[in-house]
Amino acid sequence: MDFIRDILRELRAHLDLTADKENETAVIENVRRAVDFRGVNLWILVFAVFIASIGLNIDSTPIIIGAMLISPLMGPIIGTGLAVGINDMELMKRSLRNLLVASLFAVFAATLYFLISPLNEARSELLARTSPTLYDVMIALIGGAAGFLALSTTGNHIQVIIGVAISTALLPPLCTVGFGIASGNWLYALGAFYLFFINSVFIAISTFLSVRFFGFASKVFTDREHERHVRRSLIIISVVTLLPSVVLTYNIVRKTVYEQNAERFVARELDFPGARIIDSNINYESRTIQAVFVGRYLPDALVESVRDKLPEYHLSGTRLLVMQDDGSRDSVMISSLRSEILKDFYLNAQQRVVQLDAEVDSLRGHLAQLQRFAVLDSLVYGEARVLFPGVTGFSMGVLWGRDGGSRQVRPYVFGRVEVSGDVSDDARARMVQWLRRRTQEPDMMVEFYTLSTAAANP
Numbered sequence: 001m002d003f004i005r006d007i008l009r010e011l012r013a014h015l016d017l018t019a020d021k022e023n024e025t026a027v028i029e030n031v032r033r034a035v036d037f038r039g040v041n042l043w044i045l046v047f048a049v050f051i052a053s054i055g056l057n058i059d060s061t062p063i064i065i066g067a068m069l070i071s072p073l074m075g076p077i078i079g080t081g082l083a084v085g086i087n088d089m090e091l092m093k094r095s096l097r098n099l100l101v102a103s104l105f106a107v108f109a110a111t112l113y114f115l116i117s118p119l120n121e122a123r124s125e126l127l128a129r130t131s132p133t134l135y136d137v138m139i140a141l142i143g144g145a146a147g148f149l150a151l152s153t154t155g156n157h158i159q160v161i162i163g164v165a166i167s168t169a170l171l172p173p174l175c176t177v178g179f180g181i182a183s184g185n186w187l188y189a190l191g192a193f194y195l196f197f198i199n200s201v202f203i204a205i206s207t208f209l210s211v212r213f214f215g216f217a218s219k220v221f222t223d224r225e226h227e228r229h230v231r232r233s234l235i236i237i238s239v240v241t242l243l244p245s246v247v248l249t250y251n252i253v254r255k256t257v258y259e260q261n262a263e264r265f266v267a268r269e270l271d272f273p274g275a276r277i278i279d280s281n282i283n284y285e286s287r288t289i290q291a292v293f294v295g296r297y298l299p300d301a302l303v304e305s306v307r308d309k310l311p312e313y314h315l316s317g318t319r320l321l322v323m324q325d326d327g328s329r330d331s332v333m334i335s336s337l338r339s340e341i342l343k344d345f346y347l348n349a350q351q352r353v354v355q356l357d358a359e360v361d362s363l364r365g366h367l368a369q370l371q372r373f374a375v376l377d378s379l380v381y382g383e384a385r386v387l388f389p390g391v392t393g394f395s396m397g398v399l400w401g402r403d404g405g406s407r408q409v410r411p412y413v414f415g416r417v418e419v420s421g422d423v424s425d426d427a428r429a430r431m432v433q434w435l436r437r438r439t440q441e442p443d444m445m446v447e448f449y450t451l452s453t454a455a456a457n458p
Helices: 002-015 024-035 040-058 061-070 074-086 089-116 134-152 158-168 171-183 186-214 224-269 300-307 330-387 425-439
Strands: 275-283 288-295 319-323 391-401 410-419 445-449
Touching: 024 074, 024 089, 040 061, 040 089, 040 171, 061 171, 074 089, 074 134, 074 186, 089 171, 134 186, 134 224, 171 186, 186 224, 224 275, 224 288, 300 319, 330 391, 330 425, 410 425, 425 445
Parallel strands: 288 319, 410 445
Antiparallel strands: 275 288, 391 410
């Protein structure tokens, strides 16, 4: 028993969070400073919005991550959770007011960007911010706790704040709201705001729980009646804010569980020898599973027996729609789907042909240049022997390289001249000028070689 007690004591020592607790006053002041959105903070937010909008527009994850690192949106959200934890009505008002200001500025900046952007297609990074999932709730809850933990303890925890800013993803949903407004797609805008709201509420909740865990002292009022009024107001605001998020989270959980059950059903029960699913669609709102088959025709009795298994996957009330080429009206849909697939193949093949044509043209250009050099090589050598006594050999070709630290690789025309040792520097300089004019390559690099040493191009 002593051995177990020693292990538990050692574990408590390692897991003790209060040992590194920062001074409460310092933590509260740090949060208060991060709450305000004016001046530099507001401009940084606007710049971060533009960067994130560009990343969403061109579907670039690194750019979006960079914008999230710049964004200071976490401040008022953590301030809200802290205010509820310490009964600070003034901090609560400031936090909510600044969060509203920051959100409006962010949405306005994003809307402005997407209105003037020539790219108006909703790419994958944008679509990913239009419907929250259960994982978004979990990330917000855990990330918020980690963020406040970093702020509440001594030491440099900047990497924790950076990680929380990336994982909770507060800025991209607001940018997606701007995209939805600019494109007139209100479903995108509402879905993205829904995700931002969920993240904000659960970050504030985890901050509140962390404040209670650390035992932060609540604000003391001299007027007991005023204290009760503040506490009631905080409770009402918290409940009004929390209830929608609870309902939304419950719906998210139900949708996630339904989709997982439906995916298991499709994978296990709709696998038939000789028939293949070419498309499937699971719709939680209409409670339907649609599967399109090609290959062997599935008899109605077989399809009905599969439908009877839906309750085993907790999918009671779900309609299974099976479409296959059986000569009925569904065959029109199958034919249409096949036509779409063939069209996609055709378009992709066309694009590939265009790319290959461009590569062939480029290779033809290189080949023509090499053939030109082969002809010039013998002509120039004969002429150089007459004009510049002492030339014993000549060759030319193309080299690839970088100049001036540039990342771009480009071709260089290179000439190698073999000379006897009695050719002067002045003769070599004149030979370089003549070679560049003769070959019509003004940037041609020329190197001279003798039997003993090699001199670089003057």
